Every structure is written in structure tokens, then in C-alpha cells.
Amino acid sequence: MSQKRKRIVVAMSGGVDSSVTAALLKEQGHEVIGMTMQIWDYASFTSGHGETFGSCCSLDDVHDARRVAESLDIPFYVVNFEKDFQQAVIDRFCDDYFAGRTPNPCVLCNQVLKFELLLRRARELEADYLATGHYARIVAEGDGYALCKGLDPAKDQSYFLYTLTQEQMERVLFPLGGMTKDEVRAHAARFALRVAEKAESQDICFVPDGDYVRFLEEERGAGKMDGEIVHVSGTVLGRHCGTYRYTIGQRRGLGIAWPSPLYVVGIDAASRQVLVGEKEHLSVGSLTLHGVNWSLSAPEGPLRAACRIRYRHQEVPSTITPLGGGRAQVDFDQPQKGVTPGQAAVFYDGDRVLGGGWIE
Structure with a gap:
């Protein structure tokens, strides 16, 4: 050795x-x-x-x-x-x-x-x-x-x-x-390991059948988050059976009629509204993070980095600005679709992870 x-x-x-x-x-x-x-x-x-x-x-x-x-x-x-x-x-x-x-x-x-x-x-x-x-x-x-x-x-x-x-x-x-x-x-x-050809897991381990809606309702109950589906213009288009059934960028399963394709662009749990809009409404130029962890110490001012907003997302050039209190703002060079509260945003310098946090 x-x-x-x-x-x-x-x-x-x-x-x-x-x-x-x-x-x-x-x-x-x-x-x-x-x-x-x-x-x-x-x-x-x-x-x-x-x-x-x-x-x-x-x-x-x-x-x-x-x-x-x-x-x-x-x-x-x-x-x-x-x-x-x-x-x-x-x-x-x-x-x-x-x-x-x-x-x-x-x-x-x-x-x-x-x-x-x-x-x-x-x-x-x-x-x-x-x-x-x-x-x-x-x-x-x-x-x-x-x-x-x-x-x-x-x-x-x-x-x-x-x-x-x-x-x-x-x-x-x-x-x-x-x-x-x-x-x-x-x-x-x-090594002749018995798991040599074992398939990889893809699902959330505690929701093995992928039916996370059923899991949530068994954990917390159904009917508490029902409400309206609202267009970005303010027009009420229909009703839904739980805000937790929707995620940013979702297009299928909305069950509403409109002249052009609609996507989920926001979720307001307080008012139990699902906000929908055309594709252009999905793009945002910046986001705010909380619970930020820096691999080393937090930078004293803005820094340039590549930001990944989902696991399979293509990293994009961005400016990261520390806000104090474990928070930071990310400004993208080009607007990004599907920025989703609750997901992690991670900063890279080439192959090196600089830090990351939770999208607000």
C-alpha cells in the first residue's frame, strides 16, 4: 500500500x-x-x-x-x-x-x-x-x-x-x-458483487410509485389547498384540487381551455391560487436564495459564476451577490425558464462548486 x-x-x-x-x-x-x-x-x-x-x-x-x-x-x-x-x-x-x-x-x-x-x-x-x-x-x-x-x-x-x-x-x-x-x-x-447488474433507482425513495400527490394527501389530508386557476391577466379560468399538484413550468393536466398553450408560472399557497400564463411568462432574469452555503467563506461582494437551478439544468453565466443572513441574489446573463421555489441553485467556477442555496 x-x-x-x-x-x-x-x-x-x-x-x-x-x-x-x-x-x-x-x-x-x-x-x-x-x-x-x-x-x-x-x-x-x-x-x-x-x-x-x-x-x-x-x-x-x-x-x-x-x-x-x-x-x-x-x-x-x-x-x-x-x-x-x-x-x-x-x-x-x-x-x-x-x-x-x-x-x-x-x-x-x-x-x-x-x-x-x-x-x-x-x-x-x-x-x-x-x-x-x-x-x-x-x-x-x-x-x-x-x-x-x-x-x-x-x-x-x-x-x-x-x-x-x-x-x-x-x-x-x-x-x-x-x-x-x-x-x-x-x-x-x-469483485463478483451480487449487485453488479442491479438497476439504478430513479424515484423519490419514500414515494416509490411516483404518486407524490397520494403521499402528500395521506400525510396531510386532502381538500385543504383547493382553489382557483388564474391567468396572469387576472382572469379566473377554473378550479384545481390542490396547489401541491402543480409545479412551475407544468403544461399538462391543467384542464382549462385557452387560445394558446398555458404553463404554471406561479403558485400562491396563501390564496390557494395557481397562476398560469403563456410561455414568455416563464422566463425570469433573477432569483433570491436563502440557506446559502459557501464552500469557503462568503465573498465580500458580487462574483461571477455559472449557476445551475436544477439537477439537469444547463449552467448559465450569472452574477451572484451575497445579501447577508445566509441569502444571495442571482442575476442571470440571459433570462431562464422554470425557476422553481424550493429547488436548489448551485454556483460553479468550472468544475468547482462555490456554493448554493434554496430558491425563494
Whole structure:
């Protein structure tokens, strides 16, 4: 080995990425401990919904993680974060939708569950690092660290990790950040891992069938957010059965007649109105963020950066102005469509993440 043996906890989700992460680190000679988060009462979920999870974090995934750990001959633990997940992710998910926002639960899960709670558990085991299967890189930079994109642009997950602090990056490893998915699957086959060909999850883990409206109504009840569909001109065009059924940019399912195509351009939860307008009404020149995290210290004044307003959004040149109190304003060089309250906006300088925050 070219480096000193370390004790490393690997966040094992039961998928191919985290399994290969554990296998590679053990191959390098490190002391590896597998740890899986139980974030849901699976018995309660299946009895209440008549189905099993079909995405990440399912009971099958826990079993897969355990079997992989056994095949690698490493210790394995399941940590129960059900209450934390309910409070930090699910409650926030519901709160956002009922407040007219479209949430991004994966950012919160990474921020709170993995890199606060799980990292704390790793430190309690006197581990040197927590490793995950994310496609991103942490690069030493001067006296600190920089979060950078994964080298595979199709798999880069840096957008979901912008909340990482300097203290966390010092204790976190992303061994797959320099690999492609094909390379990772080749490693999985080389290690003869049972999950080598396992399909990737695509859905929100706690809404496996994709029916988030049903999930919200089971959590909070139906009929509380019914109201009017209103054109930007002020004309009432019809009624809707819940503001949480709509998101910015939505065109289908409006159920109203108009001479030209209409899109959802705003949601006013206080008045329970869904605002619609023509395509040109979707474009905005700026946005405001709260809960901003800077990878290093906040800049003293405006700075130029590329801004990504959704995971699959093409970054656009922008001016970012800190406003104090964890807030910032983003002014786009060119107006952008589909700016959605509740989503994250992340700033980049090339491959390097400068920071990000929640769209107001």
C-alpha cells in the first residue's frame, strides 16, 4: 500500500456504487466498516400502502448491503434514522409542497442524514473517514478543500452536495469521483458483487410509485389547498384540487381551455391560487436564495459564476451577490425558464462548486 491504513465507514445503500466503494477501499488495505441507514418503518409502509419500496433505501436494499458486506468480510451495521428522516426530509417535503414550493429531498437527505448524522456515527466508531458512492470529488486546495464535479458528466452529483462544509470535506471520501459508471460496473464484476447488474433507482425513495400527490394527501389530508386557476391577466379560468399538484413550468393536466398553450408560472399557497400564463411568462432574469452555503467563506461582494437551478439544468453565466443572513441574489446573463421555489441553485467556477442555496 502506498498510503497508511485507515478506518473507513462506508455508507452502503445496497446499490452498485456504494458496494464498489467498499470493495475498492478494502482492496487498498483499509479497515472498512459497512453502515446502512434505515430511514423508514418498512412494515408500517408496506401495510399502509400494500407494496414495497421500488427505489433506493428499500428493505431489499438493506439486505443487499448486508450480503455484500458479508461477501467482502467486513463488519456491517444498520443505524435507525427513521425519526430524523421523518423530521428533516419527509416533513420538509410536505411543508414545501403545501407552501407552494417544489422540494428537493435528496439534497436534504445528503445534508442531514449522511453528512451530519452518519458522519457523526462514523466518528463515534473512531473512523478516519466516511466514504460514499457519490460521483463527485473533494480536492485539497491551499489550507482547505474544494468540492468538484465528478469526471463523468452524465453521473456528476456535485449539485446534491453543495451543503458540504470544510469540516465535513476533511472527513469524507468519494472514491468513485474519477470514474465512469461503466468503470464502476466493471469493478463490480471483477469483485463478483451480487449487485453488479442491479438497476439504478430513479424515484423519490419514500414515494416509490411516483404518486407524490397520494403521499402528500395521506400525510396531510386532502381538500385543504383547493382553489382557483388564474391567468396572469387576472382572469379566473377554473378550479384545481390542490396547489401541491402543480409545479412551475407544468403544461399538462391543467384542464382549462385557452387560445394558446398555458404553463404554471406561479403558485400562491396563501390564496390557494395557481397562476398560469403563456410561455414568455416563464422566463425570469433573477432569483433570491436563502440557506446559502459557501464552500469557503462568503465573498465580500458580487462574483461571477455559472449557476445551475436544477439537477439537469444547463449552467448559465450569472452574477451572484451575497445579501447577508445566509441569502444571495442571482442575476442571470440571459433570462431562464422554470425557476422553481424550493429547488436548489448551485454556483460553479468550472468544475468547482462555490456554493448554493434554496430558491425563494
